[in-house]
Amino acid sequence: AQSVAQPEDQVNVAEGNPLTVKCTYSVSGNPYLFWYVQYPNRGLQFLLKYITGDNLVKGSYGFEAEFNKSQTSFHLKKPSALVSDSALYFCAVRDGNTGGFKTIFGAGTRLFVKA
């Protein structure tokens, strides 16, 4: 069965400092991994995804994520946080072997960036 864990409900970081939002996953087949962001009163917006190839994936707004197969992790990172990055971040996984339509989302991590 597929699952996603985001171990931190909340991450606090000062503006200008690097940030990391953690995600671990479990799938039986090849993982297709996604990060989405949700701003207040908005739907989820796509940030980046890992399908195959380079383990370091670069996405929107300066975010990147590193796929680590041995640790089954896909942590989201940004070298220098902005106050405007404050939002709710969701990690998601699909099983690339079984196909289908089901995306499993984590519970979300709220990021607070302090000026």
Place this chain on the structure above:
Amino acid sequence: ETGVTQTPRHLVMGMTNKKSLKCEQHLGHNAMYWYKQSAKKPLELMFVYSLEERVENNSVPSRFSPECPNSSHLFLHLHTLQPEDSALYLCASSPQGSATQETQYFGPGTRLLVL
């Protein structure tokens, strides 16, 4: 905006009411999804339609009834809901639906309160 619109944005209903949520996508996609978002819980996939055919139904109570008259429109009909059904209901679309690496595009959601 992502090209996916939802109406109404807010809805308050009694347990004996009947109401409908509407979703429209302007992206030319073939797959549409309903998700339920409750506080501090992962997004729950409710229904998936691909080319107007329901392809996923995640053990959702019968008081929720989806309808997809064409590939651009998706409805969620609600009747005799319970207070625990109060949540943010998100609609999403993706180009084909069957390709597991596809990004989903989300609407802003309908905030539902059941009294």
